[in-house]
Amino acid sequence: MRAVFVHGFTQSAASWRPLDAALQDHPLERVFLDVPDGLDFATTAAVLGNAGGAGTYVGYSMGGRLCLQLALDRPSLVERLVLISASPGIADDRERAARRERDDALAHEIERYGVDAFLERWLAQPMFSGLSPDAAGVEARRSANTVERLTHQLRALGQGSQPSHWDRLDEIAMPAMLFAGDADPKYLEIAQQMAPRMRAEVRALEGDHACHLEDPRFAHLLTSWLEEV
Numbered sequence: 001m002r003a004v005f006v007h008g009f010t011q012s013a014a015s016w017r018p019l020d021a022a023l024q025d026h027p028l029e030r031v032f033l034d035v036p037d038g039l040d041f042a043t044t045a046a047v048l049g050n051a052g053g054a055g056t057y058v059g060y061s062m063g064g065r066l067c068l069q070l071a072l073d074r075p076s077l078v079e080r081l082v083l084i085s086a087s088p089g090i091a092d093d094r095e096r097a098a099r100r101e102r103d104d105a106l107a108h109e110i111e112r113y114g115v116d117a118f119l120e121r122w123l124a125q126p127m128f129s130g131l132s133p134d135a136a137g138v139e140a141r142r143s144a145n146t147v148e149r150l151t152h153q154l155r156a157l158g159q160g161s162q163p164s165h166w167d168r169l170d171e172i173a174m175p176a177m178l179f180a181g182d183a184d185p186k187y188l189e190i191a192q193q194m195a196p197r198m199r200a201e202v203r204a205l206e207g208d209h210a211c212h213l214e215d216p217r218f219a220h221l222l223t224s225w226l227e228e229v
Contacts (some may be wrong), residue, residue: 004052006063013142100160176200181211
């Protein structure tokens, strides 16, 4: 088996190190990708597919949204799909436009105050309160990010720029698993709404938005599901 992992906003491929360590004795072949810079949403997903090749795609948050795009655009590459705290986009045009405005305001904040100040504020949000400093990977986030990288991800890869794929979920034919935190009702509800449309399983992990970094069962649950399907 082979799995390709795609990180979330402010993270890098290094954010998967705890999972990689947990799977050190498992034969699963693991590929950890950095999200490329400077491209639009669909092109970013395509470049990730070119780099990752065929296999199971596992994406967290922003990475999950990109993996979903890839699964829709190039289903021959995505043998199985695992999404963690991810969304198929914002269906309402006005809500999507409002999200673009909020993301642009965050980008301006980064341009004004810099990476370190933004990361401190970002990780202080309640949805990350369950993360230990090691799990949060603060130093890795600082070393991996620049003002240009973070502002690009907000403006080009945020939910305000992502196409809504709610009406395309029934195109997903590969086996799919959706993970969300039991303390993250918004994304747990999104997963439960997505699941019947894409014939996916839903598993609630202990924790909030970054539940895969909080719940030590994640590695076992992931590999058990891969072996079953």
